[in-house]
Amino acid sequence: MTKRALISVSNKEGILEFAKELVALDYEILSTGGTKKMLQDNNVPVTAVDEVTKFPEILDGRVKTLNPFIHGGLLGKFDEPSHQAQMNEHGIEPIEIVCVNLYPFVETISKPDVTWDDAIENIDIGGPTMLRSAAKNHQYVTVIVDSSDYAKVLAELKGQGATTLETRKRLAAKVFRHTAAYDSYISNYLTEEEFPENLTMTYELKQTLRYGENPHQKAAFYQKRLASDFSLAYATQLHGKELSYNNIQDGNAALQIVKEFDIPAAVAVKHMNPCGVGTGASIEEAFDKAYEADPTSIFGGIIALNREVDVATAEKLSGIFLEIIIAPSFTEEALAILTQKKNIRLMTINCAQQNQDKLKVVSVEGGLLVQEDDTFGLAEADVKVVTDREPTEEEWEALKLGWAVVKHVKSNAIVVTDAQMTLGVGAGQMNRVGSAKIALEQAGSKAKGAALASDAFFPMSDTVETAAAAGITAIIQPGGSIKDQDSIDKANEYGIAMVFTGVRHFKH
Template identity: 70%
Template structure:
């Protein structure tokens, strides 16, 4: 039987060598449009698609391969006498190999000035149809969508005279993943274009970035996937300058650190352990901010992850070098800083584009058999209708401390309490089953430093016991959402101790 291959590719990487290899293996080449011209320009004999269909390419190339002479040639079962008779009746010659990749829709919509018209024109129709037909009939047809598979196919053709069923099935599976991902990107684009908030179905796609050594624990397998056209301000788009491969826990903790540090415009440093901040500091310089973060909890920061929102200079690098850290994330590192920090073999140094504005992505959380999706908690104090609930209003210094605490507490696992001053956290109580328990942890950690401090709570006080504990520790200002049926009890207790208490009307649960 004469062997035929159909080639139609937007990405022409390696296609000349591949086509030449197919000819050496006894294939005739059928091709379309720009691919046909490229092959002919390099001396490859090509049969035009119009010679196969008996019909010209029309509608500016929108219709080329959508024809029975093509899809019949691809979908026929080669060992089915009925199929063979129908092919013969209609003068259709079978196609044994299809090599197609698609219009660059993702690359097109990633351009800043892309128009809707350009995006629509880059939705491939014939390509996915050809790929799906070929992949469905993979028992008889080899289908290739990835240039990385060219060498495998050519090697099997050369050594065995054909491509194995195992390889054909693997290639077909890749095709269906590829077309599904392609359609998912288009679906997301069109859904946003149509301003649909809760479509009846949700299709998402991610690309493998890294196979991880293990997950949260060594007995758990794990992988790291990246969202196409996802936020630039992301660990998935970080550039690693130095150090070991990131682990599952590293990635989670690094993301938590980034989400906190992006709250700040002034120089800020965030230390994270187990996805909770253990120390946050702000200052006039990034060195001062880091020193505050370190001073906040010099024990827990050991082995932690640090995110800084300014370039790391020599002086800051020297201080960072003094303790064991897993990861340092920053917009950049000076040459001197890199020289100092890379002396530690395993320390990961990551850079992130802090200055690039991104749309806020929704948060996806998997559950057994399902998926939860919600907006990210980007609500800030400036968005809230702040109300001073007590007789005494906060002083200017207390307002600054309250604002700092409110920025941080929404990133702490609930129930959450943060004790801080104007420049740093003093105590963090995270993930407790009751609020007074979280307060006791935060206040105990703050110790004597709690005198004159502010306390932030992610949700309202159902009892006045948290206010009592805060007052006895020396806290002078509290910020909380309010909204409890017992708010008046907390207000009275605050007034009793001369505490200024502010209600925001907004809670910040983080589970």
């Protein structure tokens, strides 16, 4: 009986060599379209699929392999007498190897000028159907969807005349993952509902990690295709050790904060909370402010910058123990300085593309929580001055900075700022006044004349009382408590300007 392999690929990397090796092993090659032409042009003997199906390709190639002569050959059990009898009766020959990859749907929809018709035409039908048929029948059929598996299959064919059941099972599982991911991209492209009845998402393995949050936990980093370049998943690492699980979490937190700023900004993060945020006329000045905000906690932290790192900034960065520095770019001189530190990770990221995922997903035991991303800024808020005194121009700048940062701090969150930097951060406390005390203690004497931002309303006036005692002169908060008037009265008592935004920024 002639051994047959069906080959039809859009990604032709390595396929010519693979086909030649199969021919040398006495396989007849079946093929279609561009794959068939490429093999013929390179003198590889090929049988056209329409010779097997006895039916021409129709509907502009939409129908060519959807035929019993193909799928009977893929799904028939080689050692089942009733299957063999039916195949013999209808002249169907088995196909032992299937090598197929699919129309480039994701690549097509990635194009900025893609049309709806182009996207639809690049939805593969015959390819996934052949793959699924072959994968279902993996007890007998070897199915390959990834060029990295060619060498393994050939080695087994040459060594023992056939692939092992273990290999065929592994390849079949890979096929079903592949077709599931392919269908996920299509369904997401076509779906208009914000929260459909089934939510399917696909991520590709970027790297396995040394461990997770703790050394006893295994972990891996997956990336999403079609995601923003403004992401650690698509950052370029120029130097240093491999990223850890905690590095990725902290780096992501730093990026979410630094993207809030159009002016030069520097963000230092520890344990997914900012320990220092600074802005300035230059990136060096911004970093100086971020460092000054908390020179203790920045030790071992992650730094995100939104401007190129120059020599002056690099010299200051090199004087501190840091895990990661993320920036749009580094000058050659800056790199020369920073790469003297063996382990520090230096990453570049595309700040120009900051498209956000519309939905944020968090895993919980047995399910997922899905919500819109919190992109609501002060510009969209219904800002109201609720006290007798309005903020001064400088206080407004401090309030804007505080409001940009506080939404990225774990709730309950309080941030104390001046016009250019954070002075104190209180995060994750079980009561709001507790967070305020932490932030104000960190700010110390710098709290006098500073602003205070709260991610949610004050349930009572004690936070205002505490802020006033530390010298705070301006407060920004959402408002909305049934006791708002108590806080307003207390602010008026101390001459504090207070602004309501009408928007809460809890972050759990």
